Amino acid sequence: MRAVRVTLASVTAVALAAVATGCTEKSKAGAGGDHVVKVTAGDDSCKVSKKEFPAGHVVLDVENTGSKVTEVYVLYPDDRIVTERENIGPGTSQKVNAEVKAGSYQIACKPGMVGEGIRQKVKATGGGKEVARDPKLDAAVAAYRTYAQEQADETLPLAKKFADAVKAGDLEAAKKAYAPSRIGWERTEPVAESFGDIDPKVDLREDGLTGGQDPEKDWTGWHRLERSLWKDEKITGRDKELADLLVKDLEKWQDKVNEAEITPTSMANGAKELLDEVATGKVTGEEERYSHTDLVDFKANVEGAEKSYALLKQVAAKNDPQLTAQLDRRFTALNELLDEYREDEKSYDFESYDKVGKDERKELSDAVNALAEPLSQLAAAVVAK
Amino acid sequence: MTERTNTSAPSRRSLLALGGAGLAVGAAAGAGAMAVAQGGPGGEPAAQAGAAVPFRGRHQAGIATAVQDRLHFAAFDVKTDDRAELAALLEEWSAAAALLTAGRPVGEGAYGGIPEAPPDDTGEALGLKPSRLTLTFGVGPSLFDERFGLRERRPEALVDLPKFRGDNLDKARSGGDLCVQACADDPQVAVHAIRNLARIGMGTVAVRWSQLGFGKTSSTTPDAQTPRNMMGFKDGTRNIAGTDTAALDEHVWVSEADGPDWMAGGTYLVARRIRMNIETWDRTSLKEQEDIFGRTKGEGAPYGKKRERDEPDLRAMPEVAHVRLAHPDSNGGARMLRRGYSFTDGTDGLGRLDAGLFFLAYQRDVRDAFVPVQRRLAESDVLNEYIQHVGSAVFAIPPGVADQGSWWGRDLFTGKV
Numbered sequence: 123m124r125a126v127r128v129t130l131a132s133v134t135a136v137a138l139a140a141v142a143t144g145c146t147e148k149s150k151a152g153a154g155g156d157h158v159v160k161v162t163a164g165d166d167s168c169k170v171s172k173k174e175f176p177a178g179h180v181v182l183d184v185e186n187t188g189s190k191v192t193e194v195y196v197l198y199p200d201d202r203i204v205t206e207r208e209n210i211g212p213g214t215s216q217k218v219n220a221e222v223k224a225g226s227y228q229i230a231c232k233p234g235m236v237g238e239g240i241r242q243k244v245k246a247t248g249g250g251k252e253v254a255r256d257p258k259l260d261a262a263v264a265a266y267r268t269y270a271q272e273q274a275d276e277t278l279p280l281a282k283k284f285a286d287a288v289k290a291g292d293l294e295a296a297k298k299a300y301a302p303s304r305i306g307w308e309r310t311e312p313v314a315e316s317f318g319d320i321d322p323k324v325d326l327r328e329d330g331l332t333g334g335q336d337p338e339k340d341w342t343g344w345h346r347l348e349r350s351l352w353k354d355e356k357i358t359g360r361d362k363e364l365a366d367l368l369v370k371d372l373e374k375w376q377d378k379v380n381e382a383e384i385t386p387t388s389m390a391n392g393a394k395e396l397l398d399e400v401a402t403g404k405v406t407g408e409e410e411r412y413s414h415t416d417l418v419d420f421k422a423n424v425e426g427a428e429k430s431y432a433l434l435k436q437v438a439a440k441n442d443p444q445l446t447a448q449l450d451r452r453f454t455a456l457n458e459l460l461d462e463y464r465e466d467e468k469s470y471d472f473e474s475y476d477k478v479g480k481d482e483r484k485e486l487s488d489a490v491n492a493l494a495e496p497l498s499q500l501a502a503a504v505v506a507k
Numbered sequence: 508m509t510e511r512t513n514t515s516a517p518s519r520r521s522l523l524a525l526g527g528a529g530l531a532v533g534a535a536a537g538a539g540a541m542a543v544a545q546g547g548p549g550g551e552p553a554a555q556a557g558a559a560v561p562f563r564g565r566h567q568a569g570i571a572t573a574v575q576d577r578l579h580f581a582a583f584d585v586k587t588d589d590r591a592e593l594a595a596l597l598e599e600w601s602a603a604a605a606l607l608t609a610g611r612p613v614g615e616g617a618y619g620g621i622p623e624a625p626p627d628d629t630g631e632a633l634g635l636k637p638s639r640l641t642l643t644f645g646v647g648p649s650l651f652d653e654r655f656g657l658r659e660r661r662p663e664a665l666v667d668l669p670k671f672r673g674d675n676l677d678k679a680r681s682g683g684d685l686c687v688q689a690c691a692d693d694p695q696v697a698v699h700a701i702r703n704l705a706r707i708g709m710g711t712v713a714v715r716w717s718q719l720g721f722g723k724t725s726s727t728t729p730d731a732q733t734p735r736n737m738m739g740f741k742d743g744t745r746n747i748a749g750t751d752t753a754a755l756d757e758h759v760w761v762s763e764a765d766g767p768d769w770m771a772g773g774t775y776l777v778a779r780r781i782r783m784n785i786e787t788w789d790r791t792s793l794k795e796q797e798d799i800f801g802r803t804k805g806e807g808a809p810y811g812k813k814r815e816r817d818e819p820d821l822r823a824m825p826e827v828a829h830v831r832l833a834h835p836d837s838n839g840g841a842r843m844l845r846r847g848y849s850f851t852d853g854t855d856g857l858g859r860l861d862a863g864l865f866f867l868a869y870q871r872d873v874r875d876a877f878v879p880v881q882r883r884l885a886e887s888d889v890l891n892e893y894i895q896h897v898g899s900a901v902f903a904i905p906p907g908v909a910d911q912g913s914w915w916g917r918d919l920f921t922g923k924v
Contacts, residue, residue, distance in 0.1 A: 219622050387623055452710060480679075484713075488586060492710030502624035 157181060159244070161229060163210070164188040168231035168240035177225075177246040182218040186210045188233050195230040195239065196220050203316075204383070208235065221385060224248035259386045259504070262433040266389050267380065269429055270310045274376040277306030281372050285365035288347060291357050300351065301415040302470060304344060307372075308419045309426035311399060312392035313382050314375060323371045327409070342367055352412035390434055390501035393427035397494035400424065405487045407475050417463050417472035420486075424460065427497065428453055434504050442503040445496055452493040459489050511632050513616035557636025557692070562608045564907040565772050566760060569641030570844065570869050571749035573728045575690040578720030578848040579697040580778065580865065581705065582647070582683025582900055583712040590655045594920045596711045600644070600687075600704055601914035607700045610637030613707070629706065631699050638693035642700055644915040645776055645902030650684045660919060662767050664775055664872045665903045671885035673895065680780055680898030683715045688776075688867070690846075694721070716898070718780060720848020720865045727844065733807060733815065737783055737849045737862050738893070740800050741807035744815055745834075747844040758842040758876070759869050761906075769918035772906030774869045777843075777877040780850075780898030783863040788893045799889045801828030829890045832883050841876045843868040863894065873901060 158181045160171035165188035186192050189212050196204040196218070204227065205220040224246050230239035284303040287295035307314055307325065315321045322330070324343040331341055342364055350361045403409040404420040431438075431449060439446040463473040478486075560568050585593055603613045614627025651661035687704055691697040698719070705714050724736045725743025733741040747754045756762070763771040788796075797803055797810075801824035807815040809830065811823030824831040835842050846869065851862040870876035885891070905916050 217622060390623075448710075488584075488713035491713070492586065495706065495709040498625050502621045505621070505623050 155181075158183055159229070161185070161194060161231065162187055163192045163194060163231040163233065165190055165233050166240070168229065168242055170229055170242045170244060172244075173242070174245045174247055177223050177248055178221065180220050180222055180246070182207075182220070182229070183215065184210055184218060185215045186212055188212060190234045193232045193235050193239075194218060195228075195232070196222070197228045197230055197241075198225075222246045256437060258437050259434075262386060262437070263384050263389065265433050266430060267382070267384055270313045270382065270384070271379050273306035273310045273426075274314075274372075274379045277303065278369070278372060278376055280306070281369050285369045288351075288357055288365035289362045291362075293351060293355065293357060296347075296357065297351050297413070300344070300348060300413060301410075301418040304419060305422045305470065307375075308399075308422035309429070310379075311423065311426065312388070312395045313379065313384065316382055317375060317378050320371055320375050320378075324368060324375075327411075343371070344368065348410065348412050386434060386437070386504045387501050389430040390438075390504050393430040393500060394494060394497045396423040396427040397490060397497055401487070401490050401494060405483060405490060407478075407483075410475065414475040414477075415472070416475040417460065417478075418470050421460055421470065421472065424453075424456060428457075431497070431500065434500065438500060438503040441506040442499070445499055445503050448496050449493070449500070452489075452496065456489045456493050459486065511610045511612060511635050511637075513612055513618055513628075513633060557610075557638050559609050559637035560639050560641050562605045562642075563909060563911075565909060566774075567641075567643045567904060567907045568608070569643035569688055569690050570759070570774060570846070570904070571727060571755055572639070572641050572690075573749055574723045574726045574846055575639050575641070575697075576692045576723060577690065577694040577697050578723075578865065578867075579689045579694070579701045579717065580720070580867070581687050581689075581701045581717040582715045582778075583685040583687070583705075583708065584715045585650065585654070585684040585712050587711050588654050590920065592711055593655065594917075596708055597644075597916050597920070598914040599707055601908055603704060603707055604642040604644075604700075604915075605908075607703065608637065608640045608642060610635070610640075613703050629699065629703055632696050635693055635696055635699075638691040638696040640689065640691040640696050640700060642704075643688040643690075643904060645686045645688075645904040646916060646919070647683050647685065647900060647902050649682060657919070660767060660769065660922075662770050662903055664761075664765070664770075664874060665901065666873055666878070668777070668873070668899060668901050669878065669882075671881050671896065673885055673891055674899070675895050675897055676899050677897050680716045680718075682900050683902075685712060686776070686778070686900065686902045694719070718850060718865050718898075719852075720850050722849040724847045724849055724864055725845040727846070729816075736864055737785065737851075738788055738796070740796075740802065740804060741815060742847075742864075743845050744802075744807055747842060754842065755844070758871055759844045761871055765871065769916075769922050770903060770905060774844075774871065774904045775873045776902045776904050777866070777868050777870070777873060778898070778900045778902070779866040779896050781864045781866050782861070782895045782897045784893045784895070785860045785862055791893070798825050799829060799893075801825065801830035825889070827887050827889045829884070829888050832888050833880055838880050838883065839875075841880055843870040843876050843880075869904065 156172075156175060157179055158171075159175055161182050161184045162169040162171075163184060163186045180196075182194060182196070184194050184207065191212065192210050193206060193208040194210065195206045198204060204222060205218060207216055207218045210216050227244050227246060228241045229244055230241045232239035280299070280303040284296060284299035287299050314325075322343075325345070326341065326343055327345050328337055328341060328349070331337060335341070337346075338360075347361055347364055347368070350357060400420050400423045404416045404423065407414070407416055409419055410416045431453070435446055435449075460472075461467055463478070464471055560572055562568060587593055606613055610632075612628030612630070612633065617626045617628040617630030617633055620626055648661070648665050648667050651657045651665070687701060689697040689700040691700070701717065705712075723734050725746045726734055727746060727749035729746070729748045733744050736742040747758060749755075759774050761770045761773045761775075765771070791799075793804060801810050801819070802808060802815075803810075806813075809817060809819035809824070810828075811820045812818070819830065819834065821831045821834055821836060831837060845867065847864050847866040849862070850865045851860060853861055855861040868877055905919060908914060908917075
């Protein structure tokens with residue numbers, strides 16, 4: 123919102139030129155380049171204007187000619203998502219940007235936003251113009267990748283400590299080990315969540331269960347154990363199995379972290395998503411409804427966002443110094459506010475969230491919004507060249 | 508008349524750089540100090556046309572302006588201690604308000620910008636007409652504490668309201684450092700305006716409370732049919748007309764002699780959330796209802812008279828009738844320009860309608876108008892059995908943004924202390 127677009131990324135120059143000249147048919151303005159793939163999404167069709175395009179920056183110019191709301195994906199052959207755009211209304215057009223390396227991909231249209239979608243195999247060919255890469259951004263991505271791995275590596279012993287306490291039937295020790303075992307995950311949640319099969323096994327809340335799922339049989343992970351420890355206040359045989367399962371699932375995460383697709387844009391948006399997590403789950407006290415350890419997750423989310431920001435700041439500051447100055451101030455303000463809820467700034471021993479009153483929650487919520495709003499401009503400040 | 512289209516939006520940068528030179532619609536009618544809607548003072552033709560009300564003028568729009576159908580009112584807390592940051596926001600808000608009231612999206616619009624960034628405008632008013640949107644800005648007593656060095660500039664008339672008998676005020680629905688009143692004939696246009704101003708201000712300010720109103724309860728257009736409140740009675744029959752410049756000058760606008768300088772051409776606003784005990788009211792006999800008001804329910808005629816607009820004979824009414832107690836003759840001639848709205852915020856958990864009147868009254872000096880009138884009503888009004896004041900705020904409403912380089916409250920922030 124407040125980003126001052128002193129300089130513009132090449133992709134946006136086209137769109138803004140259209141605004142300046144009063145041209146309303148913006149979708150046609152950039153149709154010429156060979157990095158543009160026109161996607162015509164109907165109710166039962168998904169046409170692409172070309173099946174091969176040069177690797178690098180590709181723009182999907184999506185037009186929904188059908189009668190249903192649709193979404194469009196670019197997928198790796200193994201169904202991992204390169205990029206996606208949801209909620210493309212009937213009769214509307216949207217541009218979807220992606221950075222792709224040479225290789226095979228699928229473009230999928232999902233009319234009605236359900237099912238596997240209608241798919242087209244496409245290929246990004248090598249030898250095309252390499253995207254001009256900023257070595258500073260490459261370094262930021264590499265550093266973030268290391269950070270994400272460290273978080274997983276450091277989490278495992280803490281998760282084992284938690285699991286051991288559960289298996290020993292030691293209620294107090296398990297309660298004490300619960301929140302610390304979640305910090306690494308919470309710091310890197312957007313990356314952790316990108317492995318779609320792990321997140322629902324380890325971090326699902328009871329309200330996240332789908333229709334046919336039985337909370338007693340199908341609900342696993344931290345929050346299931348949280349309920350046992352704080353609400354039921356007893357540890358069952360099933361809980362002991364779940365503790366082992368949690369460690370096993372987290373080991374899969376630890377193994378896979380280095381495969382995560384990380385880009386400067388995904389880092390910036392990931393930082394914003396962490397604040398979104400705080401704004402929707404932690405400020406309300408929904409995330410840790412039994413243990414009330416929400417402020418620990420809160421702090422971890424902010425730390426993870428701050429890490430991404432710190433790595434991207436040098437580039438962003440060059441493009442939009444006002445934005446980074448504002449982000450610095452607002453990170454500081456939020457961290458200072460959070461410090462009021464713990465005695466020792468080195469410990470993660472935060473005030474139990476059920477003791478945090480309505481006015482204080484409002485103050486926390488305001489501080490989160492104050493940071494998240496400019497943070498939503500970070501991606502734009504990173505891509506601007 | 509303009510419809511909200513994205514492509515007409517000047518970029519925020521160019522807007523700020525040119526000092527708002529892109530605001531041709533608002534500026535063209537800048538001389539319209541009365542800020543009565545285009546389409547005539549009757550209200551209806553303008554409402555149908557979805558016209559724009561000029562943003563600029565001697566007085567802020569949204570006061571004497573023919574009352575629109577819908578309201579979204581928001582009170583804000585200032586979150587920064589930095590006076591310059593707050594002033595910069597008010598300048599940015601004023602530029603956005605000029606766009607919004609002209610029926611345009613804020614900033615660079617709702618689509619077509621940088622794909623990696625969220626759009627400046629939230630988009631839900633695209634394709635909607637200006638709908639006579641007015642945005643009226645005010646500052647509360649709490650702004651004049653030590654934070655911004657404004658203590659010496661606080662108007663004497665901006666008093667903290669006393670506690671009135673029967674008040675049951677919710678802190679979370681009362682007070683505020685700043686306020687914005689958004690009125691429009693289309694509720695989505697009013698909500699869009701508050702939402703976008705709140706978003707622009709996030710971090711510098713935070714919404715403290717806000718209130719939606721769905722039906723006007725007073726009009727400033729005496730030729731039109733008088734609207735009814737949630738009790739089913741005509742409300743605002745004797746309200747000050749938006750065209751009655753003599754009454755406005757005497758009872759609403761702050762004169763230069765009144766001072767302080769930065770308030771000349773401004774006014775004061777009292778906002779009260781008045782909850783009605785709807786269910787018990789509905790069980791009250793017609794006779795008792797009419798006795799309580801001192802007017803008939805159908806015609807709205809004062810007791811002893813035939814027609815709504817006949818001069819009331821106060822002695823014909825019960826001594827504690829609402830209209831008698833509130834009448835200027837019972838209050839040393841005190842009058843206010845009322846601009847309230849009915850509200851319903853669903854039900855209250857006990858199955859009772861959470862409804863009532865969001866009372867908004869503009870006046871030249873709160874000490875001569877709302878305070879004595881409400882004191883009298885709070886002590887004696889038989890209506891009190893059916894109502895309760897649950898929210899309260901008072902604001903100084905600065906004069907209008909008269910010229911292009913100006914902004915809401917500029918003279919407060921830049922004038923000599």
